[in-house]
Amino acid sequence: MHLEVPCADTDLLETGLLDSLQLVDLLLLIEEEFGRRISLEAIELDDLRSLTRLAELVCTSAQPTSGRARTPDLRPSPVRPARADA
Numbered sequence: 001m002h003l004e005v006p007c008a009d010t011d012l013l014e015t016g017l018l019d020s021l022q023l024v025d026l027l028l029l030i031e032e033e034f035g036r037r038i039s040l041e042a043i044e045l046d047d048l049r050s051l052t053r054l055a056e057l058v059c060t061s062a063q064p065t066s067g068r069a070r071t072p073d074l075r076p077s078p079v080r081p082a083r084a085d086a
Contacts, residue, residue: 001029008051023048030058 003017012018018026027048031037036058047057 001025011049013049034058
């Protein structure tokens, strides 16, 4: 999934950068990439609105999945600003 956002605090849902299906895909990618399971009980809609909030969610509430031995790097990836001419 490739997504360019102006800043890490951009509301991904309100701006239409992500729809509900893309949001589910993103959560699955996070679980696969970091080897962490995000508890559905731990998720609130506001936690999914921005890259900043998603990173906080992963760091605070994700549980390691079985079968993955590596320690995940939970630092958020750098966000590339959107091009001004786009």
